Amino acid sequence: MRVSLADKIAARQPGICLYGFAPPKQSTPAEQLHAILAQQRARLASLPVDGVIIYDIQNEAERTSTPRPFPFLPTLDPEVYAHTHLGELAIPKIVFRCVNRDTPDGLIRWAAAANTATPSRLSVLVGAPSRHARGTLTLADACTLVRRHAPRLVVGGIAIAERHARHLDEHERMLNKSGLGCRFFVTQAVYDVTSTKSLLSDYAMATRERGEAARPIILTFSPCGSQKTLAFMKWLGIAFPRWLENDLRFAADPLSTSITLCERIFTEVSEYAREKGVPLGVNVESVSIRKTEIEAAVELLHRLRRQIPGAVV
Numbered sequence: 599m600r601v602s603l604a605d606k607i608a609a610r611q612p613g614i615c616l617y618g619f620a621p622p623k624q625s626t627p628a629e630q631l632h633a634i635l636a637q638q639r640a641r642l643a644s645l646p647v648d649g650v651i652i653y654d655i656q657n658e659a660e661r662t663s664t665p666r667p668f669p670f671l672p673t674l675d676p677e678v679y680a681h682t683h684l685g686e687l688a689i690p691k692i693v694f695r696c697v698n699r700d701t702p703d704g705l706i707r708w709a710a711a712a713n714t715a716t717p718s719r720l721s722v723l724v725g726a727p728s729r730h731a732r733g734t735l736t737l738a739d740a741c742t743l744v745r746r747h748a749p750r751l752v753v754g755g756i757a758i759a760e761r762h763a764r765h766l767d768e769h770e771r772m773l774n775k776s777g778l779g780c781r782f783f784v785t786q787a788v789y790d791v792t793s794t795k796s797l798l799s800d801y802a803m804a805t806r807e808r809g810e811a812a813r814p815i816i817l818t819f820s821p822c823g824s825q826k827t828l829a830f831m832k833w834l835g836i837a838f839p840r841w842l843e844n845d846l847r848f849a850a851d852p853l854s855t856s857i858t859l860c861e862r863i864f865t866e867v868s869e870y871a872r873e874k875g876v877p878l879g880v881n882v883e884s885v886s887i888r889k890t891e892i893e894a895a896v897e898l899l900h901r902l903r904r905q906i907p908g909a910v911v
Contacts, residue, residue, distance in 0.1 A: 603649040603690040604718050604752050607782045610811055612872070613906040614782075614879030616692065617642065617899055618651035618818065621679035623671045639687055641896065646903050649690035649720070651784065651881055652676040656696050658727040658834075667830045677708070681715075690720060692754065692784075697740035698726035705740055709748035722754040722784055741778035755780035757815060760837045762800070763793035769801040773808070782813050784881060787820040790837040791863055795870050802874035816879040817867060819860045819902065821894040822846055823853035827886045834885070853894050857901065864902050880906070 606614055622634050642650060657670045674683070680691040697705060712719045723744065725737030744753060755775040762768030772783060788794050798815070805812045820836075822828050828846055832838065838846070842859060849855035864880060871878040880902045884895040 602717070603692075604720060606648060607720075607752060607754075607814055610814055610877050612814070612877035612879065614649075614814055614816060615647050615899070615903050615906060616649050616651050616816060616879065616881040617645050617647050617895075618653060618881050618883035620653045620655050621674040621676050621683075623673055625671065626674075635683055639684065642684075642687055642689060645896070645899065647689070647899070649692055651692045651722070651883070652680045652684075652694065653883075654694040654696045654724065656724075656727050660727065662833065662835075664833055667826060667833055681719075690717075692720040692722060694722045694724055696724045696726075697735050697737060700735045700740065702735060702739070702743060705735060705743050706747050709744045709751065712751050713748035718750050718752060720752040720754070722756065723780075724756055738774075738778060741775070741780065745779040752781055753779050754782040754784055757783040757785045757797065758835070759785060759788065759790060759793040759797045760835055762797040763790070763837070766800070768797050769804050772801055772813075773804055773810075776810075776813055780813070782816065784816045785818050786834070787818045787831065787836045787883070787885070788863055788867070789831075789842060789859070790839055791866055792839070793837060794863075794867055798867070798871055798874055798876050802876050806875075812874075812876045814877045814879055815871070816881045817864065818881045818883060819864065819898060820883045820885050821853055821860065821891055821898055822856040823886065823888065823891045823894060827888075827891065828852075831885055853890060857894060857898050860898055861901055861905075864905060868905065 603614065622631055626634065654676045655673050676693050677695070680693045684691065712721070723737060723740055741753065744751060755772065757772055758768060802812060820831065822831060825847065845855060845859070846852050868878050882895050882899040882902065884892045
């Protein structure tokens with residue numbers, strides 16, 4: 599009998615494997631949307647994953663003064679896209695929700711509806727992209743409301759190793775989120791081994807000191823196939839060590855190089871996580887809509903899946 603994604607999270611199992619993507623743009627014509635859905639359903643049905651992640655994309659203009667490399671274009675509502683457009687796809691869906699755009703009443707209505715859904719739904723709650731962003735609801739308040747009005751909803755949170763490298767308190771944020779009901783964590787795309795291992799180390803020590811079991815941490819990996827993609831990933835806040843960035847910039851085939859680098863990073867970090875007793879999983883995404891980079895993400899997923907002990911590929 600296959601164990602469900604929700605059960606794997608509840609059991610704090612390592613080796614969870616996910617595939618992440620953003621919904622199509624709101625401006626997508628109906629005929630094109632139909633074609634995208636057909637391609638996506640076929641792709642997702644063939645992937646050896648425990649579930650998929652559907653992102654809630656924010657503008658994030660207030661997070662940094664650096665100009666955005668690509669224009670921001672609003673996407674379809676991830677909740678609607680996951681459970682309506684992809685509703686017939688029999689695969690667990692983790693839907694991101696940016697709660698700073700919610701009102702308390704709106705979040706309660708959403709939570710109540712999610713609580714009655716069958717099977718149990720999964721969501722990652724995301725706060726404001728920066729302290730300067732406007733919003734009516736904090737992440738802590740949102741988690742409290744969801745725990746009260748949707749106890750069946752499986753809730754996750756974000757973990758950012760780059761933030762830990764700057765402030766050395768990301769593990770404390772994770773512990774606080776766990777106290778608010780978060781049962782798992784999804785990271786930003788990983789290219790910096792050192793900051794990621796530092797976060798895992800501090801998180802493992804903190805959970806042991808509290809006598810708690812570590813929650814599953816899903817490491818995100820994203821292929822990088824061009825200078826534009828690299829610039830966008832850096833704009834998103836993803837850290838690239840100098841040597842690694844040079845390897846990508848001057849590679850004859852940056853896409854192949856990035857896949858190889860992601861494999862090496864996952865091998866090193868997953869071995870370290872096992873030593874520390876942290877259940878680690880993997881999520882593969884493409885931040886680009888280029889066909890070659892999407893195909894590279896699928897290839898990377900298969901490669902990383904093969905590294906998971908006992909995985910069926």
